[in-house]
Amino acid sequence: MKAIVSLNAGSSSIKFALYALTGNGPLALAASGKIEKIGIAPRLVARTSDGTVLLERDWPDGAAMTHADLLGALFAWSAAYPLEGREVIAVGHRVVHGGTAFAAPMRVDAALLDALEALCPLAPLHQPHNLAAIRAIAALDPALPQVACFDTGFHQGRPELATRLALPRALHDQGVRRYGFHGLSYEYVARRLAELDPALAAGRVIVAHLGNGASLCAMTGGRSVDTTMGFTALDGLMMGTRCGSIDPGVVLHLQTQLGMSAAAVEAMLYHDSGLLGVSGISSDMRTLAASRDPRAEEAIALFVWRAVREIGALAAVLGGLDGIVFTAGIGENDAEVRRRICAGIAWLGVTLDEGGNVAHAPRISRPDSRIAVHIIPTDEERMIALHTRAALEASA
Numbered sequence: 001m002k003a004i005v006s007l008n009a010g011s012s013s014i015k016f017a018l019y020a021l022t023g024n025g026p027l028a029l030a031a032s033g034k035i036e037k038i039g040i041a042p043r044l045v046a047r048t049s050d051g052t053v054l055l056e057r058d059w060p061d062g063a064a065m066t067h068a069d070l071l072g073a074l075f076a077w078s079a080a081y082p083l084e085g086r087e088v089i090a091v092g093h094r095v096v097h098g099g100t101a102f103a104a105p106m107r108v109d110a111a112l113l114d115a116l117e118a119l120c121p122l123a124p125l126h127q128p129h130n131l132a133a134i135r136a137i138a139a140l141d142p143a144l145p146q147v148a149c150f151d152t153g154f155h156q157g158r159p160e161l162a163t164r165l166a167l168p169r170a171l172h173d174q175g176v177r178r179y180g181f182h183g184l185s186y187e188y189v190a191r192r193l194a195e196l197d198p199a200l201a202a203g204r205v206i207v208a209h210l211g212n213g214a215s216l217c218a219m220t221g222g223r224s225v226d227t228t229m230g231f232t233a234l235d236g237l238m239m240g241t242r243c244g245s246i247d248p249g250v251v252l253h254l255q256t257q258l259g260m261s262a263a264a265v266e267a268m269l270y271h272d273s274g275l276l277g278v279s280g281i282s283s284d285m286r287t288l289a290a291s292r293d294p295r296a297e298e299a300i301a302l303f304v305w306r307a308v309r310e311i312g313a314l315a316a317v318l319g320g321l322d323g324i325v326f327t328a329g330i331g332e333n334d335a336e337v338r339r340r341i342c343a344g345i346a347w348l349g350v351t352l353d354e355g356g357n358v359a360h361a362p363r364i365s366r367p368d369s370r371i372a373v374h375i376i377p378t379d380e381e382r383m384i385a386l387h388t389r390a391a392l393e394a395s396a
Helices: 067-080 110-117 127-140 169-173 183-196 248-256 262-271 274-279 285-290 294-318 328-333 335-344 354-358 380-395
Strands: 002-009 014-020 028-036 043-048 053-058 087-095 146-150 204-210 214-220 223-227 323-327 372-375
Touching: 002 127, 002 380, 014 067, 014 380, 028 053, 043 067, 053 067, 067 127, 087 127, 087 380, 110 127, 127 146, 146 380, 183 204, 183 214, 183 223, 183 323, 183 380, 204 294, 204 328, 214 294, 223 294, 248 262, 274 285, 274 294, 285 294, 294 335, 323 328, 328 335, 335 354
Parallel strands: 002 087, 087 146, 204 323, 323 372
Antiparallel strands: 002 014, 014 028, 028 043, 043 053, 204 214, 214 223
């Protein structure tokens, strides 16, 4: 039986999943896992689809190990692991930025790699690691097909106004525009919503991807109309360590008045801001929720405030709202954050089912709520695998 591997390589972790192909039928998850704490003390865990641990491995002295080193260890294990006759025929990758040229998933070749390398300054936290994983796999098995799946792709086709920044036109033509991210997550959620509630999916929906990285996407008929992230993944909502939308005058002040270098400002905005920066405690919502420090509560309150504010703006863009979907780590698992956000947008017609919310039910709005509220777990790795299978079929 043939299989596809999905890889989602970030700065400090690599998520992976192995899917068995069953003709044109559903992809069957065979195994998945994560390499985390890259750059500190890497740890690899792989499990079967039922949660049985297949492999646990730690490198306590592995701070210097690169993504390529760790992917080599992963592939060495997979070669020895009895895959029950499964042959890996392709690897699909999440690539955060496709720029203006790349929307649909593409087979990777040298020209595409060069073009994607040029986009690294637009996504410095993610793109270099995405491409490092592609190169590592190519070095391990040059003949193995690889497919790049773009996080920006789902947002292509939005109204032209939604892509513009109020800067000189020449800069827009050079690529300084609003792109939007988390597209693979939004695409998967849109597909699942169409299966679960086709009538709602055809209407006006805001999907809240709330995790360490956070954004919102306004959709009509399952297509992106607008989103909170823009030129980079810094924009929009407050996040775990990222600031979200900020007055550009603040950046000028930090550089001209406080003497910070561009590199220092970039590091602060990406790594030292958000929940971590406001609380001074942690970027993890669970840690903050358990803390009695008033700074932790202030960080949570600001996170909710910013989400409520942006939901209101996107509802205006849509001309009304029929539904909200929560997804990603915080969105799927934090009942209190969901409750507080829903309380903030009660004026739109949201009436929360408190018991369903606490139980993480698929639908957490009451039957009489004018706005339907759902929880749909995202699955970017499955979306990558679906795109990879389609790209292979298209090139066959």
